[in-house]
Amino acid sequence: MTARRLAPIAPIATVLLIASLVGCNPGVADSGSDSKPSALASQSGKASAAPGAPAGGNDLPLAEAIAKLPAGTEDRTGYERDSFHLWVDADKDGCDTRKEVLIAEAVKAPEQGPWCALTGGEWLSYYDEVTVNAATKLDIDHVVPLAEAWDSGASKWDADRREQYANDLDAERSLVAVTAKTNRSKADRDPAEWLPPAASAQCTYGADWVATKLRWKLTADDKERAALEKLAKGCSDTVVKYEAAP
Numbered sequence: 001m002t003a004r005r006l007a008p009i010a011p012i013a014t015v016l017l018i019a020s021l022v023g024c025n026p027g028v029a030d031s032g033s034d035s036k037p038s039a040l041a042s043q044s045g046k047a048s049a050a051p052g053a054p055a056g057g058n059d060l061p062l063a064e065a066i067a068k069l070p071a072g073t074e075d076r077t078g079y080e081r082d083s084f085h086l087w088v089d090a091d092k093d094g095c096d097t098r099k100e101v102l103i104a105e106a107v108k109a110p111e112q113g114p115w116c117a118l119t120g121g122e123w124l125s126y127y128d129e130v131t132v133n134a135a136t137k138l139d140i141d142h143v144v145p146l147a148e149a150w151d152s153g154a155s156k157w158d159a160d161r162r163e164q165y166a167n168d169l170d171a172e173r174s175l176v177a178v179t180a181k182t183n184r185s186k187a188d189r190d191p192a193e194w195l196p197p198a199a200s201a202q203c204t205y206g207a208d209w210v211a212t213k214l215r216w217k218l219t220a221d222d223k224e225r226a227a228l229e230k231l232a233k234g235c236s237d238t239v240v241k242y243e244a245a246p
Contacts, residue, residue, distance in 0.1 A: 062203070063232040065210045065240035072219025074151035084146045084166035085159070097167040097175070098140050105177045110135060126204075127182040127196040139183035141176050142166070143205070144212045147188035152218035164245065165216060171243070174212045192227035203235035214242040 060068070087096040095103065095116035102118060103110070110121025123132045132138055142149070146166060154162055168174045186194050191209060195202050206228055213220060220228070232238075 059239045059241055061232075062207055062210065062235050062238045062240055063229065065207070065214065065242070066220075066225065066228045066232055069210065069213055069220040069225065069228075070217070071225070072152060072221060074148075074221050075155065076147060076151050078155060079147055079150045081146060083150065083159075083162055084154075085163040086166050088163065088167050090167065090169075097169060100169055101140050101175050101177050102135050102138065107131075123177050125179040125182065126176060126201050127178045127186075127198060129198045129200070130179050132179060137180060138177045139180045141178050141183045141186065143174055143176060143208045144216075144218065145186070145188040148190055149216070149218055152213065152220070153216070154218070168245070170245075171212065171215055173208045174215070190224045190227070191231065192223040195231070202231060203238040206231045206235060207238050207240045211240050211242040214240075215245050217244070 087098045089096045093116075095112075099116045099118060102121075102123070103112070105123060106121045107124050108120075108122035110118040112118060118135045121133070121135060123135075123138055124130075125132055125138070127141075144152075146154075149165060154165060157165070182197065191206065196205050210228065212218075
């Protein structure tokens with residue numbers, strides 16, 4: 001398996017998590033589809049890194065991390081989804097990227113058959129807090145969509161770099177297993193146009209979005225930055241860790 005990712009929090013734990021949140025009541029809650037629980041408080045009482053933010057780097061309050069995003073204007077000229085090679089089996093263990101995410105994020109582990117066929121299992125979709133008991137009902141979402149990445153700098157990458165981005169298992173939550181409904185509702189929209197329907201997920205979603213952009217040195221346009229800054233006002237305890245992609 002290429003890299004180990006944190007499994008999502010079980011439904012009961014999610015309830016506890018929501019109850020423990022401080023300052024995560026974003027003002028952009030009517031957008032529409034990606035969500036995750038907000039930042040956890042550590043056992044010492046200090047805010048920990050937002051779940052899913054890449055390991056390594058310095059802890060930054062969400063607002064400070066947003067300020068580090070390089071400015072840019074979006075340009076979708078020449079974009080094709082096929083420019084990103086999806087769902088590779090990088091470690092040749094029979095499980096492609098999609099399967100690796102499903103296995104790692106299962107609340108209840110599925111059985112693995114020949115060619116990494118998955119049966120049974122249970123997942124919690126963070127975007128809408130829905131429990132799913134069939135892998136076929138889940139999509140693997142790129143937190144920063146492929147088209148958005150293209151607009152923000154990936155158009156200048158070579159094919160190998162785009163493949164690495166599309167299959168990034170080294171950052172725990174650049175890819176997430178969510179209900180097909182919420183993933184397709186989100187489509188390729190950024191936080192100025194869409195946020196997870198579960199309000200409890202929005203602070204962490206913002207942290208994961210920013211961490212992914214910083215990890216891959218992607219730019220943010222004015223509307224996107226303004227939406228993230230508005231979100232950050234309600235996420236004062238959310239911190240971001242990021243590690244530059246190799």
